[in-house]
Amino acid sequence: xLRLNVNGKVREISDAxxxxxxxxxxxxxxxxxxxxxxxxxxxxxxxxxxxxxxxxRSCSTVASAAxxxxxxxxxxxxxxxxxxxxxQQAWIDLDVAQCGYCQTGQIMGATALLKSxxxxxxxxxxxxxxxxxxxxxxxxxxxxxxxxxAADMGESA
Amino acid sequence: MSSxxxxxxxxxxxxxxxxxxxxxxxxxxxxxxxFMQTTGIxxxxxxxxxxxxxxxxxxxxGALQPNAFLRIDADGxxxxxxxxxxxxxxxxxLPMIVAEELDAAWDDVAVEQAPIDAEAYGMQFxxxxxxxxxxxxxxxxxxxxxxxxxxxxxxxQLDVPxxxxxxQDSFVVHAATGRRLAYTALAASAAAFPVPDATxxxxxxxxxxxxxxxxxxxxxxxxxxxxxxxFGIDQTVPGMKYAVYQKCPAVGGSVxxxxxxxxxxxxxxxxxxxLEGNGKFAELLPGVAIVADSTWAAIRAKQQLEVxxxxxxxxxxxxxxxxxxxxKLRKFPGEKRVVDDGDVDAxxxxxxxxxxxxxxxxxxxxxxxxxxNCTAWWRDGAVELWAPTQTPGSGIRAVAGVLGIDPxxxxxxxxxxxxxFGRRLYNDxxxxxxxISRRFGGPIKLQWTREDDMSxxxxxxxxxxxxRASLDEEGRISGWRDHFITFTHDGDRPVSGGDMSRGxxxxxxxxxxxxxxxxxxxxxxxxxxxxPGSNVFGFVVQSFIHELAAxxxxxxxxxxxxxxxxxxWTGKGDMRSLHTGRAADVIKLAAxxxxxxxxxxxxxxxxxxxxxxxxxxxxxxxxxxxxxxxKITVHNVTVAADVGPIINLxxxxxxxxxxxxxxxxxxxxQSVTFEDGVVQQSNFDSYPILRMPHTPSIDVHFIDSxxxxxxxxxxxxxxxxxxxxNAIYAATGERIRTLPISLEGYSV
Numbered sequence: 001x002l003r004l005n006v007n008g009k010v011r012e013i014s015d016a017x018x019x020x021x022x023x024x025x026x027x028x029x030x031x032x033x034x035x036x037x038x039x040x041x042x043x044x045x046x047x048x049x050x051x052x053x054x055x056x057r058s059c060s061t062v063a064s065a066a067x068x069x070x071x072x073x074x075x076x077x078x079x080x081x082x083x084x085x086x087x088q089q090a091w092i093d094l095d096v097a098q099c100g101y102c103q104t105g106q107i108m109g110a111t112a113l114l115k116s117x118x119x120x121x122x123x124x125x126x127x128x129x130x131x132x133x134x135x136x137x138x139x140x141x142x143x144x145x146x147x148x149x150a151a152d153m154g155e156s157a
Numbered sequence: 158m159s160s161x162x163x164x165x166x167x168x169x170x171x172x173x174x175x176x177x178x179x180x181x182x183x184x185x186x187x188x189x190x191x192f193m194q195t196t197g198i199x200x201x202x203x204x205x206x207x208x209x210x211x212x213x214x215x216x217x218x219g220a221l222q223p224n225a226f227l228r229i230d231a232d233g234x235x236x237x238x239x240x241x242x243x244x245x246x247x248x249x250x251l252p253m254i255v256a257e258e259l260d261a262a263w264d265d266v267a268v269e270q271a272p273i274d275a276e277a278y279g280m281q282f283x284x285x286x287x288x289x290x291x292x293x294x295x296x297x298x299x300x301x302x303x304x305x306x307x308x309x310x311x312x313x314q315l316d317v318p319x320x321x322x323x324x325q326d327s328f329v330v331h332a333a334t335g336r337r338l339a340y341t342a343l344a345a346s347a348a349a350f351p352v353p354d355a356t357x358x359x360x361x362x363x364x365x366x367x368x369x370x371x372x373x374x375x376x377x378x379x380x381x382x383x384x385x386x387x388f389g390i391d392q393t394v395p396g397m398k399y400a401v402y403q404k405c406p407a408v409g410g411s412v413x414x415x416x417x418x419x420x421x422x423x424x425x426x427x428x429x430x431x432l433e434g435n436g437k438f439a440e441l442l443p444g445v446a447i448v449a450d451s452t453w454a455a456i457r458a459k460q461q462l463e464v465x466x467x468x469x470x471x472x473x474x475x476x477x478x479x480x481x482x483x484x485k486l487r488k489f490p491g492e493k494r495v496v497d498d499g500d501v502d503a504x505x506x507x508x509x510x511x512x513x514x515x516x517x518x519x520x521x522x523x524x525x526x527x528x529x530n531c532t533a534w535w536r537d538g539a540v541e542l543w544a545p546t547q548t549p550g551s552g553i554r555a556v557a558g559v560l561g562i563d564p565x566x567x568x569x570x571x572x573x574x575x576x577x578f579g580r581r582l583y584n585d586x587x588x589x590x591x592x593i594s595r596r597f598g599g600p601i602k603l604q605w606t607r608e609d610d611m612s613x614x615x616x617x618x619x620x621x622x623x624x625r626a627s628l629d630e631e632g633r634i635s636g637w638r639d640h641f642i643t644f645t646h647d648g649d650r651p652v653s654g655g656d657m658s659r660g661x662x663x664x665x666x667x668x669x670x671x672x673x674x675x676x677x678x679x680x681x682x683x684x685x686x687x688x689p690g691s692n693v694f695g696f697v698v699q700s701f702i703h704e705l706a707a708x709x710x711x712x713x714x715x716x717x718x719x720x721x722x723x724x725x726w727t728g729k730g731d732m733r734s735l736h737t738g739r740a741a742d743v744i745k746l747a748a749x750x751x752x753x754x755x756x757x758x759x760x761x762x763x764x765x766x767x768x769x770x771x772x773x774x775x776x777x778x779x780x781x782x783x784x785x786x787x788k789i790t791v792h793n794v795t796v797a798a799d800v801g802p803i804i805n806l807x808x809x810x811x812x813x814x815x816x817x818x819x820x821x822x823x824x825x826x827q828s829v830t831f832e833d834g835v836v837q838q839s840n841f842d843s844y845p846i847l848r849m850p851h852t853p854s855i856d857v858h859f860i861d862s863x864x865x866x867x868x869x870x871x872x873x874x875x876x877x878x879x880x881x882x883n884a885i886y887a888a889t890g891e892r893i894r895t896l897p898i899s900l901e902g903y904s905v
Binding site for chain 1: 245373374375378379382383384385386387391425451452453454456524573574576578811816822841848854
């Protein structure tokens with residue numbers, strides 16, 4: 001029996017093998033398909049989730065290693081009543097996505113970045129986001145959206 | 158050719174890849190006469206389109222539904238997006254066209270992905286940057302037809318003449334009395350009016366557009382940022398199991414033996430079995446299927462799978478062999494003369510100066526970020542699929558063929574697609590999923606790993622070009638010859654994207670031009686990759702023109718404009734052809750915006766390139782610096798484009814920015830090589846994708862023109878590589894003739 005704290009709720013998984021990466025537990029066992037499979041080897045960042053607020057690659061993290069810690073997935077960002085975070089809102093306002101497949105990982109990475117650095121420079125954004133591939137090439141909009149979200153959070157703080 | 162393993166790559170997509178008009182008969186079964194009547198473009202334009210059908214299959218009573226593209230009832234306005242969404246934005250832009258003519262406020266509109274229905278929608282696919290041009294007329298008519306019925310209903314209700322009524326933001330308005338009737342309130346009565354003849358409808362003048370040309374955020378963005386299930390990989394059905402499929406690393410190999418019994422006993426595994434395949438490369442190749450309780454259990458079992466492959470019919474393709482052959486062949490004339498204008502030999506004999514150059518580029522992969530997948534449910538002699546396919550119609554036929562059932566027994570639901578780039582024109586993942594589901598006897602989701610994806614692509618072919626051109630006394634290009642060494646699957650026709658026989662820039666513009674082709678045998682299937690052909694020909698010809706300008710001591714801009722000559726359509730009466738005036742305009746605009754001719758610091762230069770593809774005219778100027786270690790920085794790319802009217806400005810700019818990034822990503826370090834038929838790259842570590850820190854700033858300028866609109870998924874890509882290489886030459890004097898440029902020691 002695996003017990004995970006996902007998006008503030010305790011979830012029990014009975015039949016997942018011990019070696020199962022967190023990615024596949026989230027997707028196949030818990031039905032949280034917002035987290036994406038891209039490369040399976042921590043290169044592309046599509047599977048990024050937050051573990052106690054830190055971005056990790058769920059494709060290469062054994063699920064049991066996340067036991068007892070707080071896991072946040074893309075489904076857990078908005079508030080209970082559906083209010084989006086400034087990062088999510090910026091992604092809509094700036095029409096960031098093309099195919100959208102990588103954007104879960106980008107949004108999770110951006111969320112973690114702004115938590116640790118509320119006003120990042122272009123260079124700091126580049127460094128923080130360099131692990132996330134966007135095959136469609138939306139990097140300029142991602143950078144812009146992070147800056148907008150930073151500004152929105154700064155105003156409301 | 159019916160026995161060829163390549164037949165699945167059917168004529169429609171070959172035609173699209175060549176940017177040829179798709180034969181009407183292949184699109185739908187309407188007669189030629191009726192087809193011509195509908196499109197109604199005499200002597201030019203894109204002869205594509207189809208009849209608006211009055212009664213869609215999914216019509217509901219009480220709703221205004223004059224065609225399959227919209228439904229208005231008391232609850233709201235619903236628009237149907239007919240084509241697959243692969244990131245090119247058509248789930249937003251196609252309904253925007255309907256909304257404009259309907260005069261619906263965009264905020265009032267909901268959008269749903271349409272079912273697959275050839276009768277109601279014509280061909281539904283994403284390829285060739287054709288969604289906008291093929292549907293432009295039809296969608297405008299679809300919106301206008303509903304609007305006319307709403308106005309007619311309002312006129313009756315208010316008892317006023319039609320001429321006194323106007324429409325705006327989902328209301329019919331009677332200005333004289335200030336009365337306003339909502340579309341939703343009028344829908345039921347409007348549905349009783351006859352559907353007007355689509356061709357008789359008066360469409361809006363472009364100057365009166367309220368929605369088209371503005372920036373609209375993608376219709377799925379709200380669901381995307383919440384992580385809601387949209388993609389093929391997100392689909393689930395009750396009782397679904399998870400499948401993987403192992404094929405021979407060298408295409409054409411079959412299963413001799415495998416440790417099936419051991420795999421069946423692995424934890425979570427439900428079944429494992431061999432599929433023989435149907436002998437077609439883009440359909441069902443032989444392999445071993447494993448069905449398990451979870452994706453991970455299936456992947457784990459696949460890691461323990463041991464297969465002995467029968468390699469008798471397997472590909473033996475080798476890139477290094479191809480290079481050696483090309484090195485020999487380039488010294489001789491090509492097998493076939495596919496273009497032979499004027500007298501090239503005489504031009505060379507009279508030359509004041511001539512130049513030879515050998516260009517080469519590698520195979521590349523599509524590497525779309527969502528690995529191939531498909532959910533299939535076989536039951537009662539029929540199959541239902543949830544598929545991220547660019548060509549659902551072709552997928553239905555392929556699945557029906559593989560299963561030996563009638564196409565009416567195949568239902569496909571369109572899922573959002575995590576990147577296409579041409580890879581999902583081919584539906585091998587669908588036929589595999591369908592065959593596995595039938596054999597297993599229940600619903601399964603087939604999941605390819607990244608390694609499966611990279612080893613079984615339909616690759617963009619590599620190629621080689623031995624060029625010679627002459628300059629006359631005034632430094633004008635007087636003769637041009639290109640011996641193109643390409644590849645062939647059948648010993649005759651070149652592979653997809655590897656054919657210059659229809660003429661490639663500057664053919665048709667120069668008096669003396671010859672293109673020769675020699676095709677090397679190649680078994681591994683090649684397919685359409687974003688801007689097929691153009692994505693590499695652009696690099697070769699636009700680099701070589703710059704070489705000639707430099708050899709003549711002339712400004713590249715002047716030489717390029719001189720090659721184009723007087724403003725004209727290059728295809729007589731064909732408004733999908735290159736127009737030299739539109740070309741010159743984008744070149745001049747890009748040059749002006751980029752500050753062409755300004756002095757640059759040491760080690761930094763500007764490079765220019767133009768290319769025309771998919772009816773889009775694009776010029777790009779790259780600003781690049783190069784250090785002593787051949788490390789390059791692309792500071793900025795300026796893009797000027799003429800694609801006709803812009804539908805969604807935000808989406809349009811996004812496509813151009815993405816094409817620039819994709820072009821840069823591909824030219825920098827992407828290369829697929831083969832030895833003994835086996836792909837040597839397996840994941841993003843050996844096949845790098847450009848990342849944020851190396852993304853240049855990008856300025857996009859659209860010329861606001863009145864021509865028929867075209868799509869934007871592809872034509873912005875081809876000029877990027879030559880613009881960057883020309884900039885590197887400007888910065889260093891070093892000419893790059895090989896892609897990716899990492900092979901010549903360049904990096905970012």
